[in-house]
Amino acid sequence: MEFKNVKLLILEDQELIAENLRRILEELGARKIWIATSTEKAEALINEVDFDLLLIDINLGEGQKMGTELMLEIHEKSPIPHIYITANADERNIKSASATFPEGFLEKPYTQQSIQASISIALKKIDKQKLTVTLNNRKILIDVNDILYLETDSNYVNLFLENGQKCVERISLKQLLGRLPLDFIQIHKSYVINLNKVQHFTSTHVKLNKQELPVGRNYKKQFKDKMEQILR
Known part of the structure; x- marks a missing residue:
């Protein structure tokens, strides 16, 4: 994705700082x-x-939501790639912000070099969030956030989308998982799920949309640890 075509939103309560960040991005x-x-x-x-990417200040002015609160609300509806801006990148702030799967953190005072590095990493991640799949015998490009879960079927993988469609790819589950962001996790030898779509879970099952899937014995700890990290 070329930077000149990327649609960016800066959320910063101090206008002079926001305009300075705009100037750096334009440069x-x-x-x-x-x-x-x-x-x-x-x-x-x-x-x-x-928008393709949001630059969100975590600590906004008095009487406003935290940047992380806003992103949690957005994340529940339709996740948007984002970078958090903070003057206090301590472990507590990073842990609470991690629940929305940010593309990275930009610590104040930032420089043109640190902004460029953060944006570059984020855009590489965003490019990975598009996937070419086969639907009705033709190739289409989908947003990976539209995927609910993957199911292995012999030498094929079925991709179940949020809109009810099913795509089929001749590929191994392991290979396809390697093409997806870190919020996709294997919960069973036959299933990979999109953590953003989890509605309810127990130690043995997970519910996405109206579909309930089993959590395999060998994947329970990995799944439990990931969900605990998100819910912290």
């Missing part, structure tokens, strides 16, 4: 930048524009 080649100085303005823009 790096960005051409499509929006600024919000409040969570209300950010929510309105997110409803209007299909």
Whole structure:
């Protein structure tokens, strides 16, 4: 994805800081930048524009939501790639922010080099969030966030999408999992799930949409640890 085509939203309550960040991004080649100085303005823009990446200050002004609170609400509806900006990148802040699977953290005071590095890593991750699959004998490009879960079927993998469609790929489950972001996790020898779509889970089963899948004995600890990390 070329940086000049990336649609960016900056959420920063201090306008001078936001404008300085815009200037740096433009020097790096960005051409499509929006600024919000409040969570209300950010929510309105997110409803209007299909952003590729959000730059979210964690600690906003008095009387506003935390940046992490806003992203948790957005994450529940439809996750958007984002980088958190913080003046206090301590372990507690990072743990609480990790629940929304950010593409990274940008610590204040930042430099053009640190911004460039964070954006570059984020865009590589975003590119990985698109997947070419086969639907009705033709190749299409899908957003991986539209995938509920994967199911192995002999030499094929079935991809079950949120809209009810099923795609079939001639590939191993392990190979396909390697192409997906870290919020996809194997819970059984036959199943990989999208953690963003989990509605309910126990030690033996997980529910996504209306589908209930088993958690295999060999995958219980990995699944439990991941869910505990998200819920912290």
